[in-house]
Amino acid sequence: MSKNIKTFNLKEGAFPIKMDLMFEDIDLQNIGRLKDSIYGNIEISLISKDLFRCEGSINSILIDNCQSCLRDIEVNLNFLFNLAIKDEALMMDDDSSQDQTHYQNLEYFDVKQLIQEEISLNYPNIVKCEDNCLEINPIEKEEKNLPFKKIRDLID
Ligand SMILES: [Zn+2]
Secondary structure (H helix, E strand, O other), X not given: OOOOOXXXXXXXXXXXXXXXXXXXXXXXXXXXXXXXXXXXXXXXXXXXXXXXXXXXXXXXXXXXXXXXXXXXXXXXXXXXXXXXXXEHHHOOOOOOOOOOEEEEOHHHEEHHXXXXXXXXXXXXXXXXXXXXXXXXXXXXXXXXXXXXXXXXXXXX
C-alpha cells in the first residue's frame, strides 16, 4: 500500500484490511523528533455492522531530551496495539468502555490519525537517559563545586 495514502472508506472495505505503513513526519507536540520513519503494520477486521477491530504494531526511533540532563537521547518506540474502531457519530451514546476505542469518521478514515493517537498514548511519560545521569556525567556541577573543593582542601 502506498505511503501517500490519505483516507479511505472503511465502510466499503474488503476485510480484513492489511497495511504496511510508513510515515516520515508526525503532527504531535510534546514528543521527540523523528530520527527514522514511523513504521506501522495494521490489520483491520470487521466485527459487526458498526464495530471494527484493529490490531497492529508500530516501530520508530525518536530523539528527545533527557528530562534531567537535557542531552539528546534516543527513544525506541516499539509497541503492539489492539483496539476497537467505531464511527465518531456513535461516540456520544457509547457506554461500552471496557475496550480502548478509536473514533473517527469511517467514510474518510485517516489511518495516520489512528497511528498518531496510538503513539501519543504509548510515548513514555518520563524520558531519561539513566537514573543518575547527572551524577555520572556532571558537566556543570564540577565547576560549581570548585569553590567548595578549595575550602575543603584548606580544612584538610
Ligand atoms: Zn540524562
